[in-house]
Amino acid sequence: MTALLEISHVAKRFNGVVALDGVSARVGRATITAVIGPNGSGKTSLLNVVTGFYEADRGSVRFNGTEIAGRPPHWIARLGLARTFQHIRLFEGFSVFDNVHVAAERRGTSHARRRAEQALEVVGLAAVGRQQADALPYGHKRRLEIARALATEPEILILDEPAAGMNATEKIELGELLFTIRDLGKTILLVEHDMDLVMGISDYVIALNFGCTLAAGAPAAVRQDPQVIEAYLGRPEAADA
Template sequence: MPDDETTPTSEDTPTSEETPTAKETAAAEEIAAEERGGDSPAEFLAETAPETVAPPGAPLLSVRDVTLRFGGVVALDGVDFEVRTGEILALIGPNGAGKTTCFNVMTGVYKPTSGRVEFDGERLSGRKPHIITRMGIARTFQNIRLFPEMTAEENIMVGADAHHKTSVIGALLHLPRHGREERDGRRTAAELLEFVGLEGRGGELARNLPYGDQRRLEIARALATRPKLLCLDEPAAGFNPAEKERLQQLIRDIRDLGHTVLLIEHDMRLVMGVADRIVVLEFGQKIAEGPPAEIREDPRVIAAYLGVPEDAA
């Protein structure tokens, strides 16, 4: 299947002369801590959580009879589900079920052949990915998509830039708004680094961070866009059991801050432990939907994962 997403290269990143030193980054983190007046990172982030049109429990994102074809291949076939405000919804299924393809439709990478996707009262189908990000949907990827030659702090500031209003001319002239937004971006980066467990690592290049830290950094960058809906695509891939436990708590903390979470994950223990509801796909079709206890016992789900007929599951 085609993939319109591109991986950032070193040509997109600043030179080493433009990269702040670890000392400068540590100073920025100290300033951020002073500016928040004693609030914890969670308290600071909760204050900046986005507001949605949909009240808690109401549909925030609706996928309505979405079909996507690539030539003769039907990747999604009449998929229909809702993500409710304030919940953690898991989208699961065997390999090739269409989970990431569904994410790509929601985030503007693919345009559906038919059907529609609505988010917070507005239609998404046909909108560009950067517009969808500004509307309030952020995502991570199966394969980490950080800017490797940027520092951890700079990667998060790229996410914060999604809501900056300074023009190119304003940035070149260093107008007051540009200065304020730059300071706000550094403050947000410091808070998010602490929130995801990377306090003091802001000055390190992303490529030098351990794999698990890169995963958490990608989540922090997505949170910097102030999303109403955070889409996590297999965030536990490559994690050991202890890291999965910490990730599970992080996902809960993100939801508790006021963000809605849509999760693709193969680790069923993590899914069953964190999700409020689960949607199951197989061969591009929805075969089940409900709370974890119900999904665990569903014969169609058991058959899909074990590869046996439903009546034998």
């Protein structure tokens, strides 16, 4: 696997509480990599270190061969990393198009309009560009956040629980969208709790618990790992033992 992002021995503590304890991972170019684990396992802390919102106590994060650990979020974003968050953060008083156009201008005003239009086309919102963002259905708001991230023309798209709050149909549509984005040559790193979605779309899965890596590999292998089953997916029923 050709790694676009390399995380090596990353550790982070908060007042003595271990959030990350020597986590290492590789994210392949033009792949979908999912990070799973119970609440408090360090998933979002890992994303925060990668995107510069937390500074690691030790360890290395290299993107395209460049060390980014300890750099501020805006510096990392300019290199080609874009992120969405667990909680939707739209400019709800703006139109759908203007939400994306603002993001597109971060790459410069030249062709920003076209970048915004292309991003809306990818996520399937081109027809509602003039609508107010706050009038969109929930699932479309999630898509709009992804469009804003895409408009910055990132090499890697980092998504924190993109399926949170979605119904079953919206989750299926989200999976199809992520395949589309990957097939455009983008790399996706996501934290997600929905195991059906994770196992259905991921090329590679990293399982965390108590800030440590339990398992990493192909989805089927991780799903069958005894430590992952016990820590996150639940103990097998006695009848199945």
